[in-house]
Amino acid sequence: MLFKGGTVYTPEGARHADVLVADGVITRVEPGLEPSGRVVDARGLYVLPGGVDVHVHSRDPGFPEKEDFASLTEAAAAGGVTVVVDMPNTVPAVDSAGVLEAKAALARSKARVDFGLWGLIRSSSTAQDLEEMAAAGAVGFKAYLAYSFSLSRKQVLYSPGVDDPDLEAPADYGTLARLAPAVARLGLPLAIHAEDPTVLAAFQRPLLTYGDLLESRPPEAEAVALSAAAAVAREAGVHLHVAHLSSALGLQTAEDAMRVGTELTLETCPQFLLLSADDFDRVGSAMKMLPPIRTAADRAALVDGLRRGVISIVSTDHAPHTDEEKSRSFAEAPAGSPGVQTLYLSCLQLAKDMGDVWLAPRWVSEAPARLVGLEQSKGAIAPGYDADIALVDPKGTTTVAAHEMRSRQRHSVMAGRRFDFAIREVFLRGELVGATHGRMVRPALVFG
Numbered sequence: 001m002l003f004k005g006g007t008v009y010t011p012e013g014a015r016h017a018d019v020l021v022a023d024g025v026i027t028r029v030e031p032g033l034e035p036s037g038r039v040v041d042a043r044g045l046y047v048l049p050g051g052v053d054v055h056v057h058s059r060d061p062g063f064p065e066k067e068d069f070a071s072l073t074e075a076a077a078a079g080g081v082t083v084v085v086d087m088p089n090t091v092p093a094v095d096s097a098g099v100l101e102a103k104a105a106l107a108r109s110k111a112r113v114d115f116g117l118w119g120l121i122r123s124s125s126t127a128q129d130l131e132e133m134a135a136a137g138a139v140g141f142k143a144y145l146a147y148s149f150s151l152s153r154k155q156v157l158y159s160p161g162v163d164d165p166d167l168e169a170p171a172d173y174g175t176l177a178r179l180a181p182a183v184a185r186l187g188l189p190l191a192i193h194a195e196d197p198t199v200l201a202a203f204q205r206p207l208l209t210y211g212d213l214l215e216s217r218p219p220e221a222e223a224v225a226l227s228a229a230a231a232v233a234r235e236a237g238v239h240l241h242v243a244h245l246s247s248a249l250g251l252q253t254a255e256d257a258m259r260v261g262t263e264l265t266l267e268t269c270p271q272f273l274l275l276s277a278d279d280f281d282r283v284g285s286a287m288k289m290l291p292p293i294r295t296a297a298d299r300a301a302l303v304d305g306l307r308r309g310v311i312s313i314v315s316t317d318h319a320p321h322t323d324e325e326k327s328r329s330f331a332e333a334p335a336g337s338p339g340v341q342t343l344y345l346s347c348l349q350l351a352k353d354m355g356d357v358w359l360a361p362r363w364v365s366e367a368p369a370r371l372v373g374l375e376q377s378k379g380a381i382a383p384g385y386d387a388d389i390a391l392v393d394p395k396g397t398t399t400v401a402a403h404e405m406r407s408r409q410r411h412s413v414m415a416g417r418r419f420d421f422a423i424r425e426v427f428l429r430g431e432l433v434g435a436t437h438g439r440m441v442r443p444a445l446v447f448g
């Protein structure tokens with residue numbers, strides 16, 4: 001199989017080349033290759049490595065009315081994303097190897113693109129729990145610093161100030177300090193939801209307006225959590241990954257930590273780069289998410305951090321709730337929105353507007369693949385890599401329409417937005433997506 005005549009994004013930069021694929025793997029990337037089998041005409045198109053979204057919420061198992069692995073991965077495929085890495089706060093939460101293996105089996109039966117799984121760190125987790133999850137294929141571990149755990153429902157919950165014996169206290173900095181050496185030994189990343197619960201408690205209020213939401217989740221919560229976790233990570237020599245960075249203060253705090261040698265990656269999301277609080281009147285409750293989409297100044301700082309390469313990963317925090325739930329009053333609507341289908345287009349547009357469209361595959365594919373240990377198989381168009389390929393038309397346009405979303409939910413914070421690109425065809429291991437099943441991906445350098 002030969003992708004002929006396109007502009008290929010390779011680890012050495014973009015160039016005109018053909019891409020030869022055998023048995024789902026890229027074998028040669030050179031100009032003037034002669035076909036011996038099927039030819040895909042890529043003239044006029046960008047040949048990009050498929051996206052790797054390291055922050056999605058499949059809701060599966062747990063909330064099939066919101067999303068499942070089938071609808072999630074259909075949305076991903078439609079957006080040029082060929083690997084999704086699912087967060088562990090499904091129900092039951094992924095806090096042991098047994099739960100992880102059951103979730104993997106469920107996902108395998110439904111996934112249209114490849115998938116990886118994060119494991120959960122609870123305040124009661126042990127090093128052995130993490131070792132067993134790593135052996136079962138976890139890409140890394142996530143700690144929700146402000147979210148408790150319902151022992152009866154096996155569910156991660158935001159329930160500040162609730163005194164209930166069913167609720168196990170959130171993982172805290174002590175949990176991180178206790179378990180970070182084990183994570184470091186496994187060679188996997190430690191991801192955090194960076195909001196400090198004591199800061200949130202000090203600003204708790206009824207959420208009647210968008211302003212209330214912003215005041216209830218101040219940037220200090222992000223910065224304090226990030227700073228403390230960075231100190232713990234530095235001491236343990238573990239790789240810290242900050243999910244959904246949302247504020248200028250958080251970015252500045254992370255840069256301070258990097259300057260003193262903390263091994264740290266920053267992930268932000270398209271909604272924090274393309275929208276600000278000023279968009280709320282237009283977009284409405286689809287924009288309700290945590291952490292919140294903040295001020296225009298925060299947005300500008302994050303875009304600048306991305307331009308400077310300090311923020312290396314753009315993933316989505318794809319977090320669907322039903323259209324009905326999201327249409328309730330602002331106070332009642334749950335936080336979170338779908339996003340995986342518009343990830344690549346959003347980033348291509350941002351990168352183009354920055355003057356270098358080829359930054360997009362770095363943010364969306366190369367850097368996230370490296371984070372989750374897939375740097376030898378995903379995230380590049382190069383010999384030996386899986387032929388996960390998005391063909392993108394730089395002369396096409398896409399206007400995002402809610403009804404065209406493939407997620408089970410048909411709302412999008414990007415609805416109505418026009419991008420100067422169109423995704424034409426997407427291939428997973430050399431097959432058109434849909435023609436093959438997704439597989440579970442595992443980090444290359446895992447313990448055991």
Ligand SMILES: [Zn+2]
Nearest residue numbers: 055087317319
């Ligand atoms: Zn999330």
